[in-house]
Amino acid sequence: MPVDLDVRREGGIVWLKSRVPLPPHEANLAAALMARAETQGEAAALRFRDGDGWTSVSYATFAGLVCAATQYLIANKMAGRPLIVMAGNTLPAAVWVFACYASGAIHTPVGLAYGLAGGDFARLKHVIAKTGAAMIYADPHPALQAAVAACRTPDMLVADFGEAVTCEPTAMVDLSIEARDVEAVASYMLTSGSTGLPKVVPQTLAMIAAGGAQAIASIGQAANWGGTMLDWLPWHHAAGASVLRCTLLEGGTLHVDDGKPMPGLFDTTIRNLREVSVAYFNNVPSGYAMLVDALDVDPVLRKSFFKDMRLMLYGGAGLPQAVYDRLQAHAIAETGHRIHMTTGYGMTETVTGCMVIHFPTTKVGIGLPAPGLEVKLVPHDARYEVRLRGPNVMKGYLDDPVKNAAVFDDEGYYRTGDLAVFHDDADPGQGLAFAGRLAEEFKLASGAWVYGGQLREQLLGALDGLVSDLVLADDNRPYLAVLAWPKGGATMEMVLERVRGFNAAAHGGSSRIARVLLLERPPSVDAHEVSDKGSINRRAVLDGRVAEVERLFAEPVGVGVGVA
Numbered sequence: 001m002p003v004d005l006d007v008r009r010e011g012g013i014v015w016l017k018s019r020v021p022l023p024p025h026e027a028n029l030a031a032a033l034m035a036r037a038e039t040q041g042e043a044a045a046l047r048f049r050d051g052d053g054w055t056s057v058s059y060a061t062f063a064g065l066v067c068a069a070t071q072y073l074i075a076n077k078m079a080g081r082p083l084i085v086m087a088g089n090t091l092p093a094a095v096w097v098f099a100c101y102a103s104g105a106i107h108t109p110v111g112l113a114y115g116l117a118g119g120d121f122a123r124l125k126h127v128i129a130k131t132g133a134a135m136i137y138a139d140p141h142p143a144l145q146a147a148v149a150a151c152r153t154p155d156m157l158v159a160d161f162g163e164a165v166t167c168e169p170t171a172m173v174d175l176s177i178e179a180r181d182v183e184a185v186a187s188y189m190l191t192s193g194s195t196g197l198p199k200v201v202p203q204t205l206a207m208i209a210a211g212g213a214q215a216i217a218s219i220g221q222a223a224n225w226g227g228t229m230l231d232w233l234p235w236h237h238a239a240g241a242s243v244l245r246c247t248l249l250e251g252g253t254l255h256v257d258d259g260k261p262m263p264g265l266f267d268t269t270i271r272n273l274r275e276v277s278v279a280y281f282n283n284v285p286s287g288y289a290m291l292v293d294a295l296d297v298d299p300v301l302r303k304s305f306f307k308d309m310r311l312m313l314y315g316g317a318g319l320p321q322a323v324y325d326r327l328q329a330h331a332i333a334e335t336g337h338r339i340h341m342t343t344g345y346g347m348t349e350t351v352t353g354c355m356v357i358h359f360p361t362t363k364v365g366i367g368l369p370a371p372g373l374e375v376k377l378v379p380h381d382a383r384y385e386v387r388l389r390g391p392n393v394m395k396g397y398l399d400d401p402v403k404n405a406a407v408f409d410d411e412g413y414y415r416t417g418d419l420a421v422f423h424d425d426a427d428p429g430q431g432l433a434f435a436g437r438l439a440e441e442f443k444l445a446s447g448a449w450v451y452g453g454q455l456r457e458q459l460l461g462a463l464d465g466l467v468s469d470l471v472l473a474d475d476n477r478p479y480l481a482v483l484a485w486p487k488g489g490a491t492m493e494m495v496l497e498r499v500r501g502f503n504a505a506a507h508g509g510s511s512r513i514a515r516v517l518l519l520e521r522p523p524s525v526d527a528h529e530v531s532d533k534g535s536i537n538r539r540a541v542l543d544g545r546v547a548e549v550e551r552l553f554a555e556p557v558g559v560g561v562g563v564a
Contacts (some may be wrong), residue, residue: 001069001219001358003368003429016428022372022391025213027182027206030066030102032249034177035061043331044253046094049272056254057091062248065091065165069099070173072164073139076157078124079104079176081134082188083159086144087111089235089256094244096137097235099164101186102207108133108188109236115147117526124151125295126197130398131188135159182206188398189238189348191294192531199396201348202352211351212246214370218356219342223310224279225250230272231282232257237316237531241345242352243282245302262530263468263522270294270301277307282344284535285460286469288312292326293465293487305445306334306458311333315344315353319364320457328362343367345434349414351392357431363423365433368472374540376413377420387413419453442475450480452538455511462502466490469523471541473549479514483541486518492562501564516562517552520544553555 004019009320026032037045040059047054059116073083083105087093100107108131114124127133128151137159138144148158182205190198190450204398216225225246231254233240247254259269261284275350282293295302312327321414331339344353345366355375357367369375372391379383393414396404407415417438423430436453443449452472459470459482471485484495499513505510523530528540542549551558 001356001371003359005368005429007428010454012379014428015377016369016377017561018371018375020217020371022210022213023217025209025216027209028177028180029071029186029205029209029245029249030098030177030180032209033066033098033101034063036249036251040251043251045248046091047253047255048091049256049258054285056253057539059248059251062095065095065500066098066102067165067169068167069161069171069356070102070176071167071169072159072173073099073103073105074176075167076135078135080106080184082108082131083098084107084108084110084131084133084136085236085331086112086115086124086136086138086147087236088112089232089240089258090139091245092137092139093164093235094248095161096159097241098248101180101232102173104176104180104184105135106131106185106188107239108190110190111234112139112141112144113235113525113528115141115144118143121151123197123336127176127190127200127445128153128156130200137161141357180205182209189241190236191348192535192537199392199400199403202396202398203351203394207351207392207394210372211242211346211354214252214354214392215242215246215344215352215356215374218358218370219311219313220246220250223313224252224310226252228253228255228276228308229280230255230257230276230278232259232261232269233282238346238348238350238352239282240521242410249308261290263290266290266294270298274298274301274304277309278303279308279310280313281309281311282313282315285314285323286535288314288319288327289323289464292323292330295327295330302308302330302334306331306339309335309339313344313353314339314341314364315346319343320461320464321364322461324364328465338362347416349394349416350388351389354388354390354392355432359429359431361423361431363430363433365423365431366420368429374413376409376411377432380419380438383419383421384432385438386416386418386432388416389413444480444510445476445478447510448508450510459499459502459513463495463498466495466498467518469536471536471538474542477553479509480512481515481517482513483517483519483545483548483552485522491519492516492518496562496564500564503564513564515552515557517548517558517560518562544549 008015036061042058044056045059045062046057135157185202186205187203189201231243342357345355346353355367374389376387419435420432421435436451440452467484473481503512
């Protein structure tokens with residue numbers, strides 16, 4: 001997409017929007033799927049790993065399953081009522097998405113961790129109560145089935161996928177699809193809940209379709225959603241759900257990657273990438289960090305990875321410049337040129353990524369607004385607070401008037417809580433760079449503010465190759481310290497040498513690291529230390545590892561703590 005910006009400045013506030021219009025698009029997503037199935041027929045829609053090969057599900061077969069499941073939901077009077085889907089990236093999970101869109105049931109996906117974590121299932125019970133769910137489906141795993149038994153209300157139905165897909169579709173299915181109100185709530189998506197119980201974001205078909213149209217207008221031709229895709233992002237998250245929808249609605253083939261950007265689990269992704277060459281690759285920064293480590297030692301992977309590559313996207317957090325540079329060095333070595341790298345800046349509240357790098361650049365950042373999105377930048381301590389408004393942006397959280405009153409400004413812009421700066425104040429067309437999150441900023445005992453998000457990204461760049469992730473500690477302490485997960489072969493002395501180099505360029509105690517502790521136990525999904533997308537929840541790590549935090553700040557210096 002060309003850079004054609006409308007920029008307005010007043011009183012220090014900057015408003016940005018693209019002059020490129022949001023293209024016409026079909027908001028009735030069930031109708032769009034059926035139309036696509038007519039043209040694609042026996043072409044593969046989804047492919048799932050099956051031992052050494054892949055099992056394919058054709059568009060015709062998938063559409064038939066959706067129609068059968070739609071009939072099942074109609075028979076159970078689910079229109080306007082929530083269906084909770086607790087599943088991985090499985091065929092049933094994909095079918096339920098479009099069956100809900102077709103029947104009017106409110107698709108309410110939750111992560112597997114809601115059922116696998118055990119304990120009192122507080123998050124699952126919260127979602128059931130908050131949404132008033134009428135039906136629940138869970139993958140056939142004993143722990144998940146136990147969670148359903150423990151949490152379901154007396155009048156809640158338990159969905160039987162086998163029964164659903166053997167229903168004989170009637171004329172009611174076509175009538176239901178035709179009757180869909182695209183402004184009615186179609187999905188309840190959940191926030192990560194990093195600061196407590198998750199919030200519920202109502203999304204309409206119109207919002208969801210606008211988000212997809214923004215992505216296609218911005219990077220669709222390069223992303224080649226209508227071709228071969230390989231993706232791991234969980235479908236109960238905004239970004240993963242968008243990949244599923246865009247691929248199927250554009251007529252592509254989505255290979256479901258069972259890997260994750262976590263130690264040990266990323267090996268599965270590497271195996272798949274050695275077999276399946278794609279034009280578009282999508283991952284979070286921690287995944288790219290592991291990818292470049294693998295590319296360093298695996299020429300077969302490098303050849304396969306870059307064979308058809310045209311576009312790489314990172315989302316979920318800022319990508320360290322050092323990782324970006326190493327990745328592009330591999331691209332040049334293999335292809336003779338750089339590969340365009342973009343971002344998917346967005347959140348559950350905006351359906352998916354809605355700011356994009358759609359212009360040549362060698363810098364990481366969060367890009368510029370997609371068509372239809374309005375960005376309001378409010379000055380905040382030499383940076384800007386990012387606020388968003390557009391057809392893809394939520395109208396408010398479900399039944400949360402207090403939060404809604406705080407999260408929108410007087411012009412109706414959603415306050416993201418994120419901070420950004422222009423790469424060049426004189427040339428907004430070069431895009432915005434991530435500059436931290438308000439929630440990640442904290443004070444030391446001296447009263448000095450720590451710009452946590454920004455500092456973390458800089459430190460990750462300085463420690464590239466030595467640590468997989470890190471957490472800054474802690475509020476109201478006399479100095480800054482770090483908990484870090486070392487990569488194989490990294491020693492404390494190696495880490496401390498880099499930290500001392502980092503400190504040499506630091507300005508003041510609020511950006512100087514005094515102590516380091518290398519963690520042996522990996523981040524826990526069950527303890528909410530890490531999300532399904534691989535992003536670290538700083539507060540959960542600090543609150544769940546009190547002993548390690550106390551060792552960091554102990555006097556005399558605690559066992560295993562390095563002093564920088």
